[in-house]
Amino acid sequence: MGTGDVVLYLTKRVEFCASHRYHNPQWSDEENRRVFGKCNNLHGHGHNYVLEVTVAGEPSRQTGMVIDLDVLQKLMTEEVLDRFDHKHLNLDSPYFKERIPTSENLVQVIWELLAARVHGCRLHRLRLWEDPTLYVEYFGSAAG
Amino acid sequence: MGTGDVVLYLTKRVEFCASHRYHNPQWSDEENRRVFGKCNNLHGHGHNYVLEVTVAGEPSRQTGMVIDLDVLQKLMTEEVLDRFDHKHLNLDSPYFKERIPTSENLVQVIWELLAARVHGCRLHRLRLWEDPTLYVEYFGSAAG
Amino acid sequence: MGTGDVVLYLTKRVEFCASHRYHNPQWSDEENRRVFGKCNNLHGHGHNYVLEVTVAGEPSRQTGMVIDLDVLQKLMTEEVLDRFDHKHLNLDSPYFKERIPTSENLVQVIWELLAARVHGCRLHRLRLWEDPTLYVEYFGSAAG
Amino acid sequence: MGTGDVVLYLTKRVEFCASHRYHNPQWSDEENRRVFGKCNNLHGHGHNYVLEVTVAGEPSRQTGMVIDLDVLQKLMTEEVLDRFDHKHLNLDSPYFKERIPTSENLVQVIWELLAARVHGCRLHRLRLWEDPTLYVEYFGSAAG
Amino acid sequence: MGTGDVVLYLTKRVEFCASHRYHNPQWSDEENRRVFGKCNNLHGHGHNYVLEVTVAGEPSRQTGMVIDLDVLQKLMTEEVLDRFDHKHLNLDSPYFKERIPTSENLVQVIWELLAARVHGCRLHRLRLWEDPTLYVEYFGSAAG
Amino acid sequence: MGTGDVVLYLTKRVEFCASHRYHNPQWSDEENRRVFGKCNNLHGHGHNYVLEVTVAGEPSRQTGMVIDLDVLQKLMTEEVLDRFDHKHLNLDSPYFKERIPTSENLVQVIWELLAARVHGCRLHRLRLWEDPTLYVEYFGSAAG
Numbered sequence: 109m110g111t112g113d114v115v116l117y118l119t120k121r122v123e124f125c126a127s128h129r130y131h132n133p134q135w136s137d138e139e140n141r142r143v144f145g146k147c148n149n150l151h152g153h154g155h156n157y158v159l160e161v162t163v164a165g166e167p168s169r170q171t172g173m174v175i176d177l178d179v180l181q182k183l184m185t186e187e188v189l190d191r192f193d194h195k196h197l198n199l200d201s202p203y204f205k206e207r208i209p210t211s212e213n214l215v216q217v218i219w220e221l222l223a224a225r226v227h228g229c230r231l232h233r234l235r236l237w238e239d240p241t242l243y244v245e246y247f248g249s250a251a252g
Numbered sequence: 253m254g255t256g257d258v259v260l261y262l263t264k265r266v267e268f269c270a271s272h273r274y275h276n277p278q279w280s281d282e283e284n285r286r287v288f289g290k291c292n293n294l295h296g297h298g299h300n301y302v303l304e305v306t307v308a309g310e311p312s313r314q315t316g317m318v319i320d321l322d323v324l325q326k327l328m329t330e331e332v333l334d335r336f337d338h339k340h341l342n343l344d345s346p347y348f349k350e351r352i353p354t355s356e357n358l359v360q361v362i363w364e365l366l367a368a369r370v371h372g373c374r375l376h377r378l379r380l381w382e383d384p385t386l387y388v389e390y391f392g393s394a395a396g
Numbered sequence: 397m398g399t400g401d402v403v404l405y406l407t408k409r410v411e412f413c414a415s416h417r418y419h420n421p422q423w424s425d426e427e428n429r430r431v432f433g434k435c436n437n438l439h440g441h442g443h444n445y446v447l448e449v450t451v452a453g454e455p456s457r458q459t460g461m462v463i464d465l466d467v468l469q470k471l472m473t474e475e476v477l478d479r480f481d482h483k484h485l486n487l488d489s490p491y492f493k494e495r496i497p498t499s500e501n502l503v504q505v506i507w508e509l510l511a512a513r514v515h516g517c518r519l520h521r522l523r524l525w526e527d528p529t530l531y532v533e534y535f536g537s538a539a540g
Numbered sequence: 541m542g543t544g545d546v547v548l549y550l551t552k553r554v555e556f557c558a559s560h561r562y563h564n565p566q567w568s569d570e571e572n573r574r575v576f577g578k579c580n581n582l583h584g585h586g587h588n589y590v591l592e593v594t595v596a597g598e599p600s601r602q603t604g605m606v607i608d609l610d611v612l613q614k615l616m617t618e619e620v621l622d623r624f625d626h627k628h629l630n631l632d633s634p635y636f637k638e639r640i641p642t643s644e645n646l647v648q649v650i651w652e653l654l655a656a657r658v659h660g661c662r663l664h665r666l667r668l669w670e671d672p673t674l675y676v677e678y679f680g681s682a683a684g
Numbered sequence: 685m686g687t688g689d690v691v692l693y694l695t696k697r698v699e700f701c702a703s704h705r706y707h708n709p710q711w712s713d714e715e716n717r718r719v720f721g722k723c724n725n726l727h728g729h730g731h732n733y734v735l736e737v738t739v740a741g742e743p744s745r746q747t748g749m750v751i752d753l754d755v756l757q758k759l760m761t762e763e764v765l766d767r768f769d770h771k772h773l774n775l776d777s778p779y780f781k782e783r784i785p786t787s788e789n790l791v792q793v794i795w796e797l798l799a800a801r802v803h804g805c806r807l808h809r810l811r812l813w814e815d816p817t818l819y820v821e822y823f824g825s826a827a828g
Numbered sequence: 829m830g831t832g833d834v835v836l837y838l839t840k841r842v843e844f845c846a847s848h849r850y851h852n853p854q855w856s857d858e859e860n861r862r863v864f865g866k867c868n869n870l871h872g873h874g875h876n877y878v879l880e881v882t883v884a885g886e887p888s889r890q891t892g893m894v895i896d897l898d899v900l901q902k903l904m905t906e907e908v909l910d911r912f913d914h915k916h917l918n919l920d921s922p923y924f925k926e927r928i929p930t931s932e933n934l935v936q937v938i939w940e941l942l943a944a945r946v947h948g949c950r951l952h953r954l955r956l957w958e959d960p961t962l963y964v965e966y967f968g969s970a971a972g
Contacts, residue, residue: 116932117965125383127271127298127340132458143459145466151340154271154298156383162965170852171863172928177962178865196271196295208460212404239269239300242465245405245450260644261677276746287747289754306677314564315575316640321674322577352748356692386753389693389738413671415559415586415628420890431891433898439628442559442586444671484559484583496892500836527557527588530897533837533882548788549821594821602708603719604784609818610721701959703847703874703916727916730847730874732959772847772871815845815876 117232118174119162122184124193127154128209131198152196157214158237159188161222165229174229187221211236211244219246261376262318263306266328268337271298272353275342296340301358302381303332305366309373318373331365355380355388363390405520406462407450410472412481415442416497419486440484445502446525447476449510453517463517475509499524499532507534549664550606551594554616556625559586560641563630584628589646590669591620593654597661607661619653643668643676651678693808694750695738698760700769703730704785707774728772733790734813735764737798741805750805763797787812787820795822837952838894839882842904844913847874848929851918872916877934878957879908881942885949895949907941931956931964939966 129152130144140148147153161184165174191201197209203217215236223231237243273296274288284292291297305328309318335345341353347361359380367375381387417440418432428436435441449472453462479489485497491505503524511519525531561584562576572580579585593616597606623633629641635649647668655663669675705728706720716724723729737760741750767777773785779793791812799807813819849872850864860868867873881904885894911921917929923937935956943951957963 114936114969115967116935118932119963119965121961123383125297125299127296130460134458143464146338149338149340149344151343152271152296152298153269153338153340154296154300155269156298156300167930167932170854172850172930172933174932174964176863194290194293194297196293196297199295200293210455210460212406212455212462213460215404216402239267241409243407244462245407247403249402258648258681259679260647262644263675263677265673274748278746287752311642311644314566316562316642316645318644318676320575354743354748356694356743356750357748359692360690385697387695388750389695391691393690411671413585413587415584418892422890431896434626437626437628437632439631440559440584440586441557441626441628442584442588443557444586444588482578482581482585484581484585487583488581498887498892500838500887500894501892503836504834527555529841531839532894533839535835537834546792546825547823548791550788551819551821553817599786599788602710604706604786604789606788606820608719699959701873701875703872722914725914725916725920727919728847728872728874729845729914729916730872730876731845732874732876770866770869770873772869772873775871776869815843 114166115164116167116174117162117164118180119160119233119235120177120180120184121158121160122181122189123156123158124189125154125156126192126195126197127152128197128204129153130208130210132208152198155238157192157211158243159184159218160233160235160237161231162233162235163226163229164232175226183222183225187225188218191221211238211242215244215246219248223248258310259308260311260318261306261308263304263377263379264321264324264328265302265304266325266333267300267302268333269298269300270336270339270341271296272341272348273297274352274354276352296342299382301336301355302387303328303362304377304379304381305375306377306379307370307373308376319370327366327369331369332362335365355382355386359388359390363392367392402454403452404455404462405450405452407448407521407523408465408468408472409446409448410469410477411444411446412477413442413444414480414483414485415440416485416492417441418496418498420496440486443526445480445499446531447472447506448521448523448525449519450521450523451514451517452520463514471510471513475513476506479509499526499530503532503534507536511536546598547596548599548606549594549596551592551665551667552609552612552616553590553592554613554621555588555590556621557586557588558624558627558629559584560629560636561585562640562642564640584630587670589624589643590675591616591650592665592667592669593663594665594667595658595661596664607658615654615657619657620650623653643670643674647676647678651680655680690742691740692743692750693738693740695736695809695811696753696756696760697734697736698757698765699732699734700765701730701732702768702771702773703728704773704780705729706784706786708784728774731814733768733787734819735760735794736809736811736813737807738809738811739802739805740808751802759798759801763801764794767797787814787818791820791822795824799824834886835884836887836894837882837884839880839953839955840897840900840904841878841880842901842909843876843878844909845874845876846912846915846917847872848917848924849873850928850930852928872918875958877912877931878963879904879938880953880955880957881951882953882955883946883949884952895946903942903945907945908938911941931958931962935964935966939968943968 130147131140163175167174198204207213215234233247235245274291275284307319311318342348351357359378377391379389418435419428451463455462486492495501503522521535523533562579563572595607599606630636639645647666665679667677706723707716739751774780783789791810809823811821850867851860883895887894918924927933935954953967955965
């Protein structure tokens with residue numbers, strides 16, 4: 109590590125595909141259809157998500173890197189791809205039993221999973237694309 | 253229409269999202285998992301599909317166009333988006349009860365749906381992207 | 397609304413095409429040509445603009461969303477597409493009678509139009525692409 | 541040149557921005573609006589066009605190239621960019637006095653301009669993107 | 685395999701990065717600089733290449749697929765990535781000792797490597813992007 | 829210049845290709861291979877870098893611009909393209925004799941080169957893409 113007077117932000121993108129359904133069990137079917145429209149479809153639908161993970165830190169003098177990319181990629185594979193790729197978010201994961209699997213909620217789940225495992229630099233930002241025209245960004249709850 | 257000595261190819265892209273599952277009911281669960289891997293996941297997974305529809309013809313002397321874009325877009329909406337967008341290909345459409353919903357099979361289904369409704373020019377090619385690294389192309393059975 | 401300790405940023409992209417001309421009426425034709433170059437062309441030229449609208453807020457517990465996407469899309473259509481799509485910025489809108497229709501000025505106009513109509517969350521950032529190599533960002537005058 | 545038993549296709553992309561208006565002077569204003577819709581807007585609108593020029597030939601044994609890229613780029617600059625970039629297709633060029641400046645017609649004009657100047661290999665295909673969802677392709681009149 | 689009356693084209697993209705230098709040893713340094721310009725730089729330069737491999741065939745009735753994607757990806761990894769990714773084309777491979785490592789020549793080398801190993805369908809086309817504005821396509825010598 | 833109460837951020841993208849090698853001379857060959865993997869390849873490898881330069885300032889009332897784009901492009905050409913395009917970062921520049929030419933280090937070098945020459949507005953951010961899945965951002969040492 110260096111003297112702390114330089115901060116670099118490094119971002120790695122990864123893609124995964126998943127399906128989901130928006131449905132609030134406290135509402136009637138009519139209310140769900142009215143609010144969620146096509147996203148309420150009983151059998152779900154899916155997306156090719158693109159996740160951008162940004163870490164911040166000072167590059168090492170020895171390696172010139174903020175983080176070892178193999179380490180970062182391993183984290184992203186274990187915490188994100190292994191859990192969500194080629195899966196149904198509502199049915200194949202425990203995270204959306206009581207939350208709607210919107211991108212807003214999914215990105216918070218991913219933050220919790222990744223933040224605990226980033227060492228030597230800090231998780232700065234997640235950007236999650238649901239399709240090429242729509243994305244959410246999250247900077248952790250400290251930013252609230 | 254013109255004198256037939258000029259052929260222009262016009263392509264319109266549209267995106268839709270859907271989920272699907274690869275499963276051959278004639279096989280055991282083990283065989284399905286071995287052949288289809290993650291695509292055999294019980295609850296399915298999903299994609300943002302991109303469809304490129306190419307029509308061929310001579311531009312009209314009056315309009316300079318091969319096809320009226322509003323007409324083309326209406327066809328694509330009615331035949332493709334209304335059927336497949338925000339849907340589960342296996343469960344929400346009649347086309348994949350006995351066929352695996354691969355991109356190879358889906359593009360043939362879409363060809364049948366669109367070819368019957370293109371008038372004044374001809375359907376030349378469909379290109380269907382399953383994700384940014386994978387696409388199939390189909391030119392109709394005559395090309396076989 | 398939630399307890400305010402979580403902020404999510406949601407961005408929606410939309411494309412529109414328009415033409416414009418850079419010309420400062422207080423200058424001579426020579427001065428205009430010298431400063432604005434090809435952008436001073438008498439009959440104008442055009443672009444496919446891409447606008448990214450970012451809103452910030454806490455996701456609703458009921459819907460998991462920062463903003464209803466149908467509402468956001470309606471705002472963007474009424475305030476941006478209906479005014480500027482397939483238009484000449486100088487001649488078909490009242491906003492550039494005394495201002496040069498650069499992306500820097502256009503994004504400020506769009507901010508004023510959108511900020512007044514975003515409710516339940518706040519307009520955080522606009523990013524306006526003039527072409528794939530050039531974009532401007534604006535966070536509202538409070539950021540100045 | 542080689543022995544003629546190998547054909548390589550090389551494609552170079554270039555971008556230019558221009559404005560245009562669809563209007564058929566033989567029709568009433570009402571008919572023009574009905575057929576061309578927003579594209580009939582009196583003051584025009586514009587696009588960032590992307591042109592892909594494909595030449596075909598055998599790579600030179602000395603250089604390993606189908607065409608000298610500097611030569612190709614010079615042709616594209618002189619014949620396409622110098623004529624159409626930052627211009628109004630109807631008003632700043634002689635080609636659309638009696639033809640509607642659709643992409644179908646523009647690509648034919650560009651073909652005539654480029655084909656006459658490609659030497660040592662042949663012009664094979666032009667692809668012209670009007671926006672990221674719409675493009676036309678032309679292979680010359682011989683393909684008709 | 686099916687009855688042969690349907691042909692589907694499936695394309696898979698992969699990216700690799702490599703460096704190279706254009707230099708014809710039969711020429712003087714001056715001639716090399718004149719012809720190859722910056723590409724003649726003594727220490728080479730590099731690119732993120734994107735390779736698109738297209739195979740053609742009839743989808744299997746059992747799997748709905750033209751080719752097993754795991755098999756295709758394995759071929760591409762072994763024949764292309766393992767040989768060229770993170771390598772210097774001139775110095776780390778035997779293929780460019782007497783040929784200039786242009787994209788035109790590289791795509792022919794890749795064709796020979798892949799064509800011999802595609803079974804159950806046929807290699808139809810390779811498209812090799814050198815950068816986002818330049819690509820070559822090759823259909824095998826039979827196309828010549 | 830204006831009254832300072834409005835800040836616009838303008839970003840221009842440019843692409844260049846270069847090769848490099850990661851090697852720490854204080855380490856053994858084994859250690860270099862273990863840490864840097866394929867990036868330690870003796871003859872180097874290369875990338876198509878994309879650099880995004882963001883400047884911040886108030887648009888001029890006369891021109892509607894934060895910076896004259898011709899001036900910005902000239903800076904980027906002289907300071908970045910002329911130094912690094914079609915070059916080997918380690919061998920053709922003086923900047924990486926004692927630093928590993930990672931994107932983290934390269935972006936700092938570019939910041940020093942550009943910041944000294946931006947006048948009338950300030951350099952706000954550099955974003956450097958090494959490939960379409962990886963980029964670094966730097967806001968200058970003041971941000972540390």
